[in-house]
Amino acid sequence: MRKKRTACLLLLPLFAVTALSLLACGSVLAQSLGVIPAFGLEEPTLDYYRNALTSPAFHSALLVSLRVALLSALAAASLGTVLCAALVRVCRARGAMVSLIRLPILVPHTVTALFAILLLSQTGLVSRCAWALGLIDDPGQFPQLLFTPGYGGTILAYLWKEVPFVAYFTLALMAGVSATLGEAAENLGASPLRSFLTVTLPLSLPAVSQAFLIIFLFAFGGYELPLLLGATVPKALPVYAHLAYMHPDLRQRPAAMALYGVILLLSAAMAALYGLLTHRLLRKIGGGR
Amino acid sequence: MKLEIENLSVALEGRDILRGVSLRVEEGEFLSLLGPSGCGKTTLLKTVAGIIAPRSGGIRLDGEDLTGLPPHKRGVVILFQDIRLFPHMTAAENVSFPLRMQGVGRRERLEQAEELLSRVRLPGWGPRRVESFSGGERQRVALARALAAKPRLLLLDEPFSALDENLREDMRALVLSLHREFHMTTVLVTHDREEALSMSGRVALLFDGAVEQCGTPREVYLHPATRRAADYFGGCTCLDGEVRGGLFHCSLVTLPASLPEGRYTLCLREQMWRPAGNGPYALTVKEVRFRGPETMVALAAEDGTLFHKRFPGPAPFQAGDVLRFHLDVGDPVLFPREEGL
């Protein structure tokens, strides 16, 4: 076919970018092992990892991030699938509604945090509506969703962006399946609901599960929302790590890098594990599409 | 189940697809819906099945008005052109799907599925996943699945067009035998003329969203109602002329015709030309094309009109030869000629 040399030339910029990415990861890992020539540290050591992994502050931070990531991803996947089904069934996956659903994807997490503050804080709009409905008399009676160790506000803010993301990500697949196989199922005697549950939904799962992984990893490693909406104690892991990184004592640097290293390695491990699990599961359901 | 379609009009995305289609299919009958692509055959099927809503007109199955009834309650099953087997289910699960929807228990429905698979000559194929099946095998599973739904009306949307020639013959025979066995009212949509003529009890010609003619295969082929119908089956040459005093006159031939005076077109099919050494018509060979089992010969009459006739095997003719024919017109097919046509 075409010349391999041309292909190589075309791919040079990508190679350069990939090299930089790998170097970035390598630098973090190197420094986490205590290798920082600029500070005179030459010996690789696992001490910083050991200290990190045994610190109780780290444990609570890790738990927070895992919890936020898991709950956000699960809720977003479920609600996003329902939203997608609604778009397919009611709007036939076209029109102004679909464009509207895409809007939250364009809004950055920082602005989403402000939305959460304006609506969900104890003096926010929802609280005022509760007063108007006679449910509360005092802002203090409105449940605290923001800045709590439960990170409820953070999860809700993630949902605002991620539910439309799941819907949009799954839309093309679900619309296609529904129009052909879903239609055939109804023709064979399945009510629209049964057709959705037995045919359309199982065959749309590959897209939903991919979206789940993307959201999970993103929420796990996310910084902006936990910083702006989370509690001061316990912190989310990326916030905790960045704070350590900003420590004025530069000898603390490897400790911070160890925290980043944990985030990196955990993310990679979870992605790999998830890939293995779903590959086998999806082969059973959808035949490895 | 008897199907009655009355004055059905369907529009899709602003365009009129079906204009006042009326059709009747008797109980247990096999009807072919024949027509060129884009004439609305698939739309008609989908409207009868309830997938598309008509703009006006009525559909009745055994007297019951289907308007407003959702697709899954009509008992009208379509075998789609793109087959649409469920990829995440085995063959048996696919076939037993309608039974599952009817509430039949798992063991019983899988047994019935196995039986149906045997009927379509795939015995024991139940536990296999459908993705590895060939085109013909998938078609057969889809057929079994359609039968499992115990349809009151079976609609086939060009089911054989994607298959190889040899496979098509087998599938046609299978469909016909199942039709006989289950006594099911069946409508087959196709653009293959030979298929329609050979398989059906009656053929309905659909042009531009309306029924041009409906009758037995012989009626439709030998006595086409319009020139378009005659042209559709091909192999016919049309001669313009006029009827005067009970006779049709054109440049080549004069025939008795008990029709009112006026301008008419005569439709001649190639079988009407009978080679005979003493025949009254002399045609000159213009072109000879050998095609294997037959030879296509182009012949010109005295007035220059071109006719095509197929001769079996390699015919010993050359350009310039003069051949003599009888013309067996039988019951002449004459269409009134309109101004400007």
Next chain:
Amino acid sequence: MRRNVLLRLFLAAAVLCILLPAAVLVLWSAAARWSWPSLLPERWSARTVRELLFGSQDLWRLLGSSMSLGSGAAGLSTLIGLLTARAVSLYDFPGKGLVRFAGLLPLLIPGTVFATGIHLVLLRLGLADTAAGVLLVHVMTALPYSISILTDVTAALGGALEEQAAVLGAGPVRAFFAISLPELMPGVLSSLSMAFILSYSQYFTTLIVGGGRVKTLALVMVPYIQGGDRSLASVYALAFTGSALLVSALFEALIRHWQKRGDRL
């Protein structure tokens, strides 16, 4: 149909959830006084707008730097995306799977780790705390999306048209610009739009890699969000979101115009 009613309600709730925050943002931006439990501001004022336009932050310079950074990132990301998409879709070589994985790599690395690590690398390259460094990192972040979009359209188009042009005497570069590029335009515009929005919205990467020297609107907005002045925070967020949506809408219009042009041909 009963089920459709439930779905329609769900859609209505979704629309409410999306539009309500935007409405509240606008209200807060113009509110002089909006205390609990009023549902609408009690007093209006243009204070925040004045602060935004003429205040301590130079809005126009911020917009300028954010927009130029965004445009640069969009252009570079799309260019590299085109080259990569071409290589992957139209050429045959071993290790394509690896190349595809490389294209996705920045997506798989957690943002904080990526920003911190890249900052270390850029330090050694002398690009840390510079606009060029920030631009580079924005391009790296947007690249997976560009590659994804452009690979789809390039693969869909295939090499058939260019082969035809070559047979008719056109050189490869000419064939690309005259024949393929017009067909790829919707994908190119889509990639430009996506990459722009991504760069425009970057906070953590700009913060770390820019070292505080590169100021963008996305960056400057955050201390206001953390602060207590909801009106001021809202007006900055409004300026940001409004400008982002404007650019996005512009690209959407361009894409639609281009597709209609294609339909007419």
